[in-house]
Amino acid sequence: MELVEAIILSVLAASTPLLIAATGELVTERSGVLNLGVEGMMIMGAACGLGGTWLTGSIIVGALCGMIAGMLLSLIFATMTLGLAVNQVATGLALTIFGIGLSGLIGAGFVGERIATAPHLHLPSPTDVPFGGRILFGQDGFVYLSLALIVAVRWFLYRTRAGLVLRACGDNHVSAHALGYPVLRIRLLATMFGGACAGLAGAYLPLAYTPFFIPGMTAGRGWIALALVVFASWLPGRLVIGAYLFGAVSILQLHAQGAGIGIPSQFMSALPYLATVIVLVALSRARSGGSTTPASLGTVFVPDR
Amino acid sequence: MRNGFLAAVAALLLASGVSGAASAADKLKVGFIYLGPIGDLGWTYQHELARQAVVKEFGDKIETTYLENVAEGPDAERAIEQLVRAGNKLIFTTSFGYMDPTLKVAKKYPNVHFEHATGYKRDKNMSTYSARWYQGRYIQGQIAARMSRAGVLGYIGSFPIPEVISGINATILGAQSINPNVKVKIIWANSWFDPPKEADAAKALIDQGADIIMQHTDSPAAMQIAAERGKLAFGQDSEMIKFGPQSQLTSILDTWAPYYISRVKAELDGSWKEQDTWGGLETKMFEMAPYTNMPDDVKKMAEETQAAITAGKLHPFKCPVVAQDGTTVECKGGDHLDDGQILGMNFYVKGVDDKVPGK
Incomplete structure (x- = not known):
């Protein structure tokens, strides 16, 4: 029982950065913007998040620094793709490379510095309930925040007028524009939201996971977040399933190895990707109806006056 | 060997990673190729510490240049060649995966000396080094x-x-x-x-x-x-x-400094020769x-x-070494396994309750 609880705790921690980053990217893509720079924005968030906390001692300041760093990077992307109508794929890739380089430069000052990790919630009686207590009431703030975030995003996209307009921009920017909606401004805001989320997700790594900064420490998690959005067919509910499934399989495969069940480790390492893709694709197949891909995703929009 | 997705992406940043500027031609130029960022707190960081020790030892007699985040594979060949063209006469390539690229460049530039870490391919101008x-x-x-x-x-x-x-x-x-x-x-x-x-x-x-x-x-x-x-x-x-x-x-x-210093010294006094160094505690390779x-x-x-x-007096692989399946491993090195057996080891010894992946 204790082992099961320990595994669930590890899974929640491993899934949270993916969920936060993917939530932001989902909103961005729903507005019709494909920002492949998630990895770059995440690693910037990691560098600036650790820097902020290291300088001030406050986890919240660190998290904010990470969000601002991600947002600033997304502004560069927005300037290029929305302002200058540059190709989004190329710009996003460049943003990742830029972010990795710049984060190394920023992080050089505090490579090897340690901080105290984000405290975990502790409510005297509920947290101490055996099995389940720590899972429900003993997480760090980011875990609760990530769940609140995805609920809020789902509500926003499907229950508010602004969310409907945002989706309209992603599905048909010409019509949205013709109806008088400021397509570029909406996309700008969605891109900035995506940047802030990616930055926060990156900051989660040094603030709550491994309390130090090393260049390249996101190790490809931004790309996984991007893939999750696609395989979740741009639906928030499935994104949660995808992120937790990925986290769960990646932790379970480690436990399976430790227990020595004899399946080649190379296959086990591939398992999280395989399992997530298969489950999410199966879910999409089961659902009747049209594609949920934002129809204008990745296409440049230049408003004619 | 020490490969990573990030290294591949970051290798695109190569051009920006060049440190040091070309100057006086009479100085010996020494180049280093690093797999990771120098701030990785691990593998690359230790090579960087050794480079700094070399600089400290020889001062203005030499000039060093390093390229970090160089992906293993074709990118590496380009990076090594870049160092050659910049006038480096002794080049350290510090990861296993640089083996073939280093060899290829070494054949092309017989007057430049190469030092490759942890590999097994050598040439008359390419040495290898590793630690036990x-x-x-x-x-x-x-x-x-x-x-x-x-x-x-x-x-x-x-x-x-x-x-x-x-x-x-x-x-x-x-x-x-x-x-x-x-x-x-x-x-x-x-x-x-x-x-x-x-x-x-x-x-x-x-x-x-x-x-x-x-x-x-x-x-x-x-x-x-x-x-x-x-x-x-x-x-x-x-x-x-x-x-x-x-x-x-x-x-x-990983303390590469003594080795790097000795090799730079050899290069300076003209005694550099191709060799294979696999040092341990006895030579302070680590x-x-x-x-x-x-x-x-x-x-x-x-x-x-x-x-x-x-x-x-003590060899970790002293005979008899019993493999996982219970067979005694042939003792090729007298009273211990020989270097070839250790370098090619692909079995667990008895007592490991697991399987070598993919076997």
């Missing part, structure tokens, strides 16, 4: 067996290649020399560098009952998890005590970090073992 880290792992195995209450060691591997497998075997043989019933749990990260994943692996091992964490991956993440959970651990490549002041028992430190967080008698034992290995 398995010696250190044997000592770590002994310490682990003494310090573990549960008798269960947790081992985080990178990739199931001979270097890592021989490290696991040396650890187990060391541990068995103290406690024949010691158990080891092995988790492969299938990555040299992925701090959150290394942390997850350490958590999984501890959750499964291991109380000593050993690693053959590059970041201090596992050390930090051990510290968080109040367990003991060994560092890797670098001094990692900062991440586990109450946890680090010792760490294998060192052990101070033995900490252990009682005095364990420390004494570790120091005695270290002295015995240094003096050549």
Whole structure:
């Protein structure tokens, strides 16, 4: 029982950065913007998040620094793709490379510095309930925040007028524009939201996971977040399933190895990707109806006056 | 070998990674190719420390240049050639995966000398060098067996290649020399560098009952998890005590400086020759970090073992070595396994309750 609880705790921690980053990217893509720079924005968030906390001692300041760093990077992307109508794929890739380089430069000052990790919630009686207590009431703030975030995003996209307009921009920017909606401004805001989320997700790594900064420490998690959005067919509910499934399989495969069940480790390492893709694709197949891909995703929009 | 997705992406940044500027032509120019960022706190960081030691030793007689984040493969060839064209006469390529690119460039530029780390291909202007880290792992195995209450060691591997497998075997043989019933749990990260994943692996091992964490991956993440959970651990490549002041028992430190200094010196006085160097404790190719967080008698034992290995009185792979399937391994090196057997090791020794992945 204790082992099961320990595994669930590890899974929640491993899934949270993916969920936060993917939530932001989902909103961005729903507005019709494909920002492949998630990895770059995440690693910037990691560098600036650790820097902020290291300088001030406050986890919240660190998290904010990470969000601002991600947002600033997304502004560069927005300037290029929305302002200058540059190709989004190329710009996003460049943003990742830029972010990795710049984060190394920023992080050089505090490579090897340690901080105290984000405290975990502790409510005297509920947290101490055996099995389940720590899972429900003993997480760090980011875990609760990530769940609140995805609920809020789902509500926003499907229950508010602004969310409907945002989706309209992603599905048909010409019509949205013709109806008088400021397509570029909406996309700008969605891109900035995506940047802030990616930055926060990156900051989660040094603030709550491994309390130090090393260049390249996101190790490809931004790309996984991007893939999750696609395989979740741009639906928030499935994104949660995808992120937790990925986290769960990646932790379970480690436990399976430790227990020595004899399946080649190379296959086990591939398992999280395989399992997530298969489950999410199966879910999409089961659902009747049209594609949920934002129809204008990745296409440049230049408003004619 | 030490490959990573990030390294591949970041290699595109190559041009910006060139440090130092061309100047006086009479200085010997020495180039270095690094796999990771110099701030990785591990593998690349240790090579960078050695480069700094070289600079300190020879001062303005030489000029050094390094390229960091160079991906293994075709990119590396371009990077090495770039250093040649910039006038470097001695070039260190510091990862296994640079082997073929280095050889290719070496054939093209016979007047430039190359030094390749951890590989096995040589040419008249290309030397190889590596360290016998398995010696250190044997000592770590002994310490682990003494310090573990549960008798269960947790081992985080990178990739199931001979270097890592021989490290696991040396650890187990060391541990068995103290406690024949010691158990080891092995988790492969299938990555040299992925701090959150290394942390997850350490958590999984501890959750499964291991109380000593050993690693053959590059970041201090596992050390930090051990510290968080109040367990003991060994560092890797670098001094990692900062991440586990109450946890680090010792760490294998890659100390390339003496070798680099000797090779630059040879280049300066014209005595550089192609050679294969596989040094251990006896030549200070690596060192052990101070033995900490252990009682005095364990420390004494570790120091005695270290002295015995240094003096050549003790070989971690002394015969008979019994493989996992119960067969005794042929003893090609007299009273111990020979270098070829260690360099190509692809089996576990008896006592490892796991299978080599993919076998």
